[in-house]
Amino acid sequence: MLRHMSVSIEGLLAMSDARMKRMLNSVKDENGNQPTLEEFRTYLNHELSIGHRLLPVPECDNFDPVKGCLGHEVETKRR
Numbered sequence: 569m570l571r572h573m574s575v576s577i578e579g580l581l582a583m584s585d586a587r588m589k590r591m592l593n594s595v596k597d598e599n600g601n602q603p604t605l606e607e608f609r610t611y612l613n614h615e616l617s618i619g620h621r622l623l624p625v626p627e628c629d630n631f632d633p634v635k636g637c638l639g640h641e642v643e644t645k646r647r
Contacts (some may be wrong), residue, residue, distance in 0.1 A: 572637035574622040577612050 580588070590606055597603050603611065615623070620633035630638045 570608050572631070573625045573634040574628075574631070575625050577621055577623060579600040580623075581609065581612050598618070 580591075583591070585605060588608070592602060592605065592608060595603060595608060597607075615633070622631075622633055622636050624631045624637070628637050630640055632638055
């Protein structure tokens, strides 16, 4: 079974600094570095400003930043 999850950008921005700092342990930028709280909030605000509502968790190759995962073709095994 293939399932993809997403997270609300507005929901993330509503988090307290303390809660977001704890969550940042699992966030990496494109270079594999952990962003600071300020860098992450700036990134989230940018994504929201360009109309994105969701972030993929984890990466999805058929992800829409407004609707979420658009689905995937699944191969069925023959018996």
